Amino acid sequence: MQQQGTSAADSAKLHEVLQQVAEHKGCGTSGGSGKASCGSGAGQNDLPPEIWEKVKNHPCYSEEAHHHYARMHVAVAPACNIQCNYCNRKYDCANESRPGVVSEKLTPEQAAKKVLAVASTIPQMTVLGIAGPGDPLANPAKTFKTFELISKTAPDIKLCLSTNGLALPDHVDTIARFNVDHVTITINMVDAEIGQHIYPWVYWKHKRYVGKEAAQLLADRQMMGLEMLTARGILCKVNSVMIPGINDKHLVEVNRAVKSRGAFLHNIMPLISAPEHGTVFGLNGQRGPTAQELKALQDSCEGEMNMMRHCRQCRADAVGLLGEDRSAEFTTDKIMAMEVNYDPETRKAYQAKVEGERQAKVAAKQQQLDTLAGANSEIKLLIAVATKGSGLVNEHFGHAKEFQVYELSTAGAKFVGHRRVDLYCQGGFGEEDSLTTIIRAINDCHAVFVAKIGGCPKADLLKAGIDPVDQYAGQFIEKSAITWFKNYLDKIGSGELVHQLRGDADIRQGAYIAA
Ligand code: CLF
Ligand code: SF4
Secondary structure (H helix, E strand, O other): OOOOOOOHHHHHHHHHHHHHHHOOOOOOEOOOOOOEOOHHHOOOOOOOHHHHHHHOOOOOOOOOHHHOOEEEEOOOEOOOOEEOOOOOOOOOOOOOOOOOOOOOOOOHHHHHHHHHHHHHHOOOEEEEEEOOEOOHHHOHHHHHHHHHHHHHHOOOOEEEEEEOOOOHHHHHHHHHHOOOOEEEEEOOOOOHHHHOOOOOEEEEOOEEEEHHHHHHHHHHHHHHHHHHHHHOOOEEEEEEEEOOOOOOOOHHHHHHHHHHOOOOEEEEEEOOOOHHHOOHHHHOOOOOOOHHHHHHHHHHHHOOOOEEOOOOOOOOOOEEEOOOOOHHHHOHHHHHHOOOOOOHHHHHHHHHHHHHHHHHHHHHHHHHHHOOOOOOOOOOEEEEEOOOOOOEOOOEHHHOOEEEEEEEEOOEEEEEEEEEOOOOEEOOEEOHHHHHHHHHHOOOEEEEEOOEOOHHHHHHHHHOOOEEEOOOOOOEHHHHHHHHHHHHHHHHHHOOOOOOOOOOOOOOOOOOOOO
């Protein structure tokens, strides 16, 4: 189906709905939590139908969708118009991507071919994003040419854009014209005093600005761009990099500022900085937040606005489900040799099957949630889950490249993040160094749910106070988690167990390398 343009009346209506969402007015309650739930964690019953249609199969805008639907990025935008202290131009844009070299930069024509190749191989790939490796709007000709080609050849794919916002006000009309209805702006500050410690310079209208003047210019343009987009009914997500000691406390203010301008979602990501990345922050020893610091900030902003917690800070050429990276399967050489068979009907049929699995998962969760009705406990705890996707406990401990983290309470199981780890299983052997870092990465969790686990890691996890749980292999995550939690509360109630608080955990700083 050809994507249709949006009329002024449609935009006005959508803008009104977006304002309601941002103000938590138009949302119902769900999941038995009794709490208004919008944003990335929201389900079909929580959002106005117009918004649900836009987010339901976007893996970044819907937490639920990210278990089932994939996105891809095409690296067509190499140049940038600002400098961030967490970025080294040799690497992907850290706004939307982990430091990791982009394998290949593409022309718009190569990108269009790649999109068709991926769409025919991965039918649940629903979103094409342009997120670097520089800034897409510092490369407007390549970015919009790519969107134009894709909207003609693969109109069922949603178009998504991520920008630092400096050039955004100049391109809002073009963005609307190409039906790009998801735009991310990275906003790390609204106060130039703070901004000068993040941005050494910005380049605008043939002039280089530095210091506070640069930061003020950027902040003004970001706010203007955000207002212009939301006025046109375009869904906006704001990404912020949490930099302890620089903008960590200030991000609460940023959260308020973007909420009041109609942003749909706020994604606070940890700074990733290691000396080997060669960034200013990496070289001067600026640390990133711990897991508890990040969660505390996200929790404190959640009362204000809906938070995205499932971002994987992916590469500018990432392909696949969030958390997996299949970019190595789609190099230009391989694509050229590939027989591309883009068939919208096959894609539609596959997505209908995915939708069925998703509904089954939601129903199972709801059913299990009923068993907690009436349970009275203040206990909140975290569990880590090894999963390959589809919302199932279906990954072996030793094969997990990340663990998804859920917070359990009498309100149910809530996704609150993920922890990237080194593989434990290395060619048939367990790697002890990896095990130490895995335990540090999930140290704040009471249990780890896996499809299978060997005796050695099991013993070490138990020693660290983390319960290795393999009895829910192949089952839905949330349903399993609620069953386990109910059992845990029963044991606390009977005195068989004493609830202990866990410590903090590490967020991995090393570069994520696509498998
Ligand atoms: Fe890409 Fe970004 Fe679109 Fe998603 S990513 S342009 S909104 S399709 Fe998603 Fe990746 Fe996080 Fe970005 S997980 S880095 S938020
Ligand atoms: Fe790097 Fe992206 Fe910042 Fe540009 S906007 S300097 S590419 S992180």
